[in-house]
Amino acid sequence: MKLRSLVSLAVALVAVVILCAGGLGGFLGGNAAAGCIPAAASPAASPSPSTSLLGPPPGWPAIGDWDSDQVGNAAAIVSTGARLGLPARGWVIAVATAMQESTLRNLAGGDRDSVGLFQQRPSQGWGSPAQLQDPVYASEKFFGKLVTISGWQTMPLTDAAQAVQISAFPDAYAKWEAPATQLVTAIADTAGLPTDGLAGCGATGPWTQPVLAPVGSGFRTGDRPGHDGVDLSAPRGTVIRAASAGTVRTARCNAVYADTGAEWGCDRDGHPDLTRGCGWYVDIDHSGGLLTRYCHMDQPPMVTVGQPVAAGQPIGVVGSTGHSSGPHLHYEVHHNGDASPNGAIDPVPFMAAQNAPLGNPPT
Secondary structure (H helix, E strand, C coil): CCHHHHHHHHHHHCCCCCCCCCCHHHHCCCCCCCCCCCCCCCCCCCCCHHHCCCCCCCCCCCECCECHHHHHHHHHHHHHHHHCCCCHHHHHHHHHHHHHHHCCCCCCCCCCCCECCCCECHHHCCCCHHHHCCHHHHHHHHHHHHCCCCCHHHCCHHHHHHHHHCCCCCCCCHHHHHHHHHHHHHHHHHHCCCCCCCCCCCCCCCECCCCCCCECCCCCECCECCCCCEEECCCCCCEEECCECEEEEEEEECCEECCCCCECCCCCCCCCCCEECCCEEEEEECHHHCEEEEEEECCCCCCCCCCEECCCCEEEEEECCCCCCCCEEEEEEECCCCCCHHHEECHHHHHHHCCCCCCCCCC
8 A cells, every 4th residue: 555545544543633723834935824832732651553653664755865764763753743642843852852862763772771763761761672662662752751841832942852851962952953844844744744833833923932042132232232133042953933924025145254345155154253244134024014134044044035924934043144153043123114223123022012022931
């Protein structure tokens, strides 16, 4: 029986709990409705591995930089999360964790007694070595721990993954958020699984935080009077989301040498003294003459000029291009459709007034 037929039958037999609004169209650039903060789900009792929706490799093609074996393992994670009723945000967290821990390889052994996709340790009560080399069992154990973490749905991905894994490198998971989001979306699209909320989870209304991270340098402070926005201290690779629905006005690189104005480029990090400009950045026009700006992206934006975006839709990832001393998101809000410094307003009180205050969520 062909893969899609198997998947269709399995999906028909298994009720996947839909916990968010939004959808795949929003992630891929459509004008889907704003997303939501998903409710926590409780995994069911551990079933046998044969109940996985998609099954282990072989049978999956390579996707992007991931070969068929890696994609098959990611598919086992995704299908397990779907069967247990977790929203797509949980699938992304799990796949990103496995990317960091094992590069999506079902390893027979690792550091000390670590085993499998998540490098879980039998000595710490995760299960036997044989159990932990079953991708479905290992995924169930990961998800079972994840849902016990208060506020995991709205945490930065690296914090949620770290709360489960207790790694010696707690920030290492952040760089995998964008690749995991893209791979999970491709798998779910192929399998016909709903990715409801993947584009916009975290958006509780018309506005949402572009990243969940502490506020660093503020708006037009005494030592930085020309700082027309705020810096959000998110790790490199953190997904940046559109703060509200709108249309992309600008998506480009403008990093130049400070002394000559010659092109510095965005294929490398910028410098706080040698470089000027936002690096890779995006401007989005919103209703009411509002505009938001997102600076210092690590890679070319995920969106293009003229593209409609939904609140919470991924538009790029955090980096340090342009006039920057380290990875963070520089975020600006402008009114009257004025993208110049004359139109800039302080994002902190503005976002608080939209019920989307900047900074980490309360614990």
